Amino acid sequence: MTVRQRAGAVYRYLRWYLRELTGEAEYDRYCERRRDHHPHDPVPTRREYEVLRTRHRETHPQSRCC
Amino acid sequence: MSASAMPESALPAPEGPPEPPSGSSRMSPRSILLWTTVALVGAVGWGVLALSRGEEISAVWLVVAALGSYAIAYRFYSRFVVRRVLKPDDRRATPAERLEDGVDFQPTDRRVLLGHHFAAIAGAGPLVGPVLAAQMGYLPGTLWIVAGVIFAGAVQDMVVLFLSMRRDGKSLGQMARDEIGKAGGAAALIAVFAIMIILLGVLALVVVNALAHSPWGTFSVAMTIPIALFMGFWMHVVRPGRVVETSLIGVALLLLAIVGGSWIQNSSLADTFTLSPTTLVFCLVGYGFVASVLPVWMLLAPRDYLSTFMKIGTIALLAVGVIVAAPVMRAEAVSDFASSGAGPVFAGSLFPFLFITIACGALSGFHALVASGTTPKLIQKESQVRMIGYGAMLMESFVAIMALIAAATLEPGLYYAMNAPAGLLGTTAESASQAVAGLGFTITPDQLTQAAKAVEEQTLIARSGGAPTLAVGMSEIFSGVFGGTALKAFWYHFAIMFEALFILTTVDAGTRVGRFMLQDMLGNVWKPIGRVNWKPGIWLCSGIVVAAWGYFLYTGATDPLGGINQLFPLFGIANQLLAAVALTVCTTVLIKSGRLRWAWVTGVPLAWVVAITFTAGWQKIFSDDPRVGFFAQRAKYADGIDAGQVIAPAKSLDDMHTVVTNSTVDGVLIALFLLLVTVVIANAAVVCVRAVRSPDPLPTTEAPYVESRIQLPEQASAEPLVGTRS
Numbered sequence: 202m203t204v205r206q207r208a209g210a211v212y213r214y215l216r217w218y219l220r221e222l223t224g225e226a227e228y229d230r231y232c233e234r235r236r237d238h239h240p241h242d243p244v245p246t247r248r249e250y251e252v253l254r255t256r257h258r259e260t261h262p263q264s265r266c267c
Numbered sequence: 268m269s270a271s272a273m274p275e276s277a278l279p280a281p282e283g284p285p286e287p288p289s290g291s292s293r294m295s296p297r298s299i300l301l302w303t304t305v306a307l308v309g310a311v312g313w314g315v316l317a318l319s320r321g322e323e324i325s326a327v328w329l330v331v332a333a334l335g336s337y338a339i340a341y342r343f344y345s346r347f348v349v350r351r352v353l354k355p356d357d358r359r360a361t362p363a364e365r366l367e368d369g370v371d372f373q374p375t376d377r378r379v380l381l382g383h384h385f386a387a388i389a390g391a392g393p394l395v396g397p398v399l400a401a402q403m404g405y406l407p408g409t410l411w412i413v414a415g416v417i418f419a420g421a422v423q424d425m426v427v428l429f430l431s432m433r434r435d436g437k438s439l440g441q442m443a444r445d446e447i448g449k450a451g452g453a454a455a456l457i458a459v460f461a462i463m464i465i466l467l468g469v470l471a472l473v474v475v476n477a478l479a480h481s482p483w484g485t486f487s488v489a490m491t492i493p494i495a496l497f498m499g500f501w502m503h504v505v506r507p508g509r510v511v512e513t514s515l516i517g518v519a520l521l522l523l524a525i526v527g528g529s530w531i532q533n534s535s536l537a538d539t540f541t542l543s544p545t546t547l548v549f550c551l552v553g554y555g556f557v558a559s560v561l562p563v564w565m566l567l568a569p570r571d572y573l574s575t576f577m578k579i580g581t582i583a584l585l586a587v588g589v590i591v592a593a594p595v596m597r598a599e600a601v602s603d604f605a606s607s608g609a610g611p612v613f614a615g616s617l618f619p620f621l622f623i624t625i626a627c628g629a630l631s632g633f634h635a636l637v638a639s640g641t642t643p644k645l646i647q648k649e650s651q652v653r654m655i656g657y658g659a660m661l662m663e664s665f666v667a668i669m670a671l672i673a674a675a676t677l678e679p680g681l682y683y684a685m686n687a688p689a690g691l692l693g694t695t696a697e698s699a700s701q702a703v704a705g706l707g708f709t710i711t712p713d714q715l716t717q718a719a720k721a722v723e724e725q726t727l728i729a730r731s732g733g734a735p736t737l738a739v740g741m742s743e744i745f746s747g748v749f750g751g752t753a754l755k756a757f758w759y760h761f762a763i764m765f766e767a768l769f770i771l772t773t774v775d776a777g778t779r780v781g782r783f784m785l786q787d788m789l790g791n792v793w794k795p796i797g798r799v800n801w802k803p804g805i806w807l808c809s810g811i812v813v814a815a816w817g818y819f820l821y822t823g824a825t826d827p828l829g830g831i832n833q834l835f836p837l838f839g840i841a842n843q844l845l846a847a848v849a850l851t852v853c854t855t856v857l858i859k860s861g862r863l864r865w866a867w868v869t870g871v872p873l874a875w876v877v878a879i880t881f882t883a884g885w886q887k888i889f890s891d892d893p894r895v896g897f898f899a900q901r902a903k904y905a906d907g908i909d910a911g912q913v914i915a916p917a918k919s920l921d922d923m924h925t926v927v928t929n930s931t932v933d934g935v936l937i938a939l940f941l942l943l944v945t946v947v948i949a950n951a952a953v954v955c956v957r958a959v960r961s962p963d964p965l966p967t968t969e970a971p972y973v974e975s976r977i978q979l980p981e982q983a984s985a986e987p988l989v990g991t992r993s
């Protein structure tokens with residue numbers, strides 16, 4: 202592996218990790234899931250999905266420890 | 268790069284470190300060699316700590332001893348607990364797989380979940396406790412943090428996580444009710460709520476003490492509110508869902524805010540941001556209320572992201588700093604206060620109060636709430652509880668070790684000038700210097716002024732609460748590695764900001780969680796209040812929660828005897844009592860499910876935590892020493908009032924009345940906590956006896972077995988229990 206390829210791999214890993222950690226990747230997964238379960242329904246846009254996600258978060262607070 | 272959650276597909280792990288081949292339980296010669304080396308390195312670290320007396324030793328030895336012990340514990344003890352006691356089965360579907368809904372339940376890559384779980388459990392606790400405990404020397408704290416986490420804290424986190432996972436992610440309170448009984452369950456629920464209130468009050472007090480009379484700190488922490496609002500707007504309205512980019516922008520703005528604080532401090536705006544403790548209390552209470560009723564996307568969610576990024580980044584930076592700068596320990600290994608119990612930071616002798624003061628980092632009951640909340644609903648494979656439950660707690664313990672190092676590398680004179688109560692130190696450099704000399708340490712008034720000047724604070728005298736001490740220690744370490752003395756003030760305020768951010772995130776989230784608990788409880792009495800969308804109910808419950816922790820915050824900020832000195836033991840006892848509840852649930856389930864032989868795994872830590880909390884609670888209630896016992900303290904000041912005397916450090920009769928009220932409230936609260944936990948344990952004991960006498964295992968509420976369809980690449984071997992490495 203060249204240095205360049207290695208750097209690219211590290212970047213992709215970091216990007217994947219951060220997107221997963223922050224939940225940014227949830228939307229992609231949600232769409233995929235929806236297409237599988239309801240193939241004829243349209244998938245929500247990113248904006249619509251964020252509204253759904255926030256609404257859920259509103260009623261499911263997560264404790265943060267000390 | 269999205270991770271498809273379909274059963275057949277593996278999660279993306281192309282760039283991860285190659286998984287070690289696992290399988291046979293017999294160790295290969297190479298592995299034996301490796302672990303012998305690790306054991307030797309750790310032993311050398313402990314040896315150096317044990318044998319050096321009088322000479323100065325490098326903090327690196329502490330790091331080596333701790334990391335060596337963690338590695339051995341993870342490899343051997345956690346594996347033993349997993350294989351012999353918990354017996355996870357990777358062919359069994361986890362709730363994340365069975366109940367997958369893409370929202371609450373979702374099989375998540377273990378490395379991602381480790382990050383999530385770590386971010387949820389680690390906060391300001393492991394940073395504050397060890398700093399205060401440094402008054403007994405660095406050795407007792409280090410021993411407790413390392414031994415405590417290995418045999419108690421990490422075991423508790425892992426077992427609770429496992430039990431909750433086997434019960435579809437039930438909360439600790441629900442598990443207590445289902446496995447122990449109605450009385451135990453109700454007592455556990457009330458205890459959890461009350462303990463959370465104390466926790467929020469004490470944590471907020473740390474922020475107040477760090478920001479009082481510090482325009483730089485107050486400005487930069489205040490700026491996190493507009494920054495969070497901007498981030499919320501950006502990722503909700505402008506670029507929906509772009510969390511990573513928004514967080515990076517937020518971190519950049521945060522650093523700017525820290526730099527800007529320096530400018531504010533030297534401008535005409537300085538007075539606007541110079542606030543007294545009492546003003547800060549009202550600001551925080553107001554903020555807490557607003558944050559808990561605003562939509563989450565505006566303030567809470569963005570602040571949470573910001574805090575997570577700062578947390579992981581700063582902790583990594585601190586680890587690098589400690590190893591590169593290799594500071595020398597200046598505190599004694601074991602100080603005289605360890606045996607005399609007359610320390611100015613917190614009163615009481617080593618047993619039990621050291622174990623109360625250092626809760627997070629060694630054993631933290633609060634983690635049981637996190638481990639029975641979101642995390643169990645996201646686990647992909649049962650055996651991963653080891654890496655996520657045990658591993659994340661080891662990481663938190665390492666944070667505590669670094670905080671201890673930061674405090675113990677400070678000159679003891681400076682440490683006591685910052686951490687003794689204001690009533691003892693007075694307000695001038697001269698009076699503080701004299702008071703420190705009275706404690707048996709030296710710092711000249713000039714050195715004290717210089718130290719404050721170096722970090723551009725008005726004063727460092729009586730800046731108790733742990734955060735400023737840690738910040739001075741961190742600024743020493745960081746400036747030794749990055750930027751030299753010129754950046755010392757920046758690093759100090761960076762550290763203050765970092766802690767305040769954690770704590771405010773905990774306060775936001777905690778107030779919200781508390782509000783839901785209260786709505787749930789009151790909903791049983793009067794239906795409408797339980798409805799999560801009924802605004803007056805939300806406002807009322809949020810108000811009650813905020814007022815409750817605000818009360819403790821206010822009394823702490825105005826207590827003539829020093830709020831941290833008074834309240835921190837209460838916080839420690841509360842947190843450890845929660846651990847007692849969690850370990851009781853664990854032990855009961857082990858016994859009920861026919862694992863009496865292994866019940867000591869959680870039973871011994873339970874016995875230990877009961878011993879420390881009940882001894883500490885007993886002393887806090889019944890001790891004749893007014894520095895330790897709340898009621899002895901109350902009697903002393905009440906007698907003073909009757910005789911018309913003002914007893915120092917109180918300055919007026921009003922102060923005297925404040926002391927009487929506070930010590931009564933604190934004493935009654937401790938008694939109440941002990942009573943609640945006694946109910947839980949007594950109820951559990953009855954259940955355990957019944958279980959032992961019963962010829963068949965008693966029914967537990969474990970969810971039925973369903974075959975898993977997820978196949979992970981590293982689990983292709985016949986061995987179902989794959990030892991994952993962190």
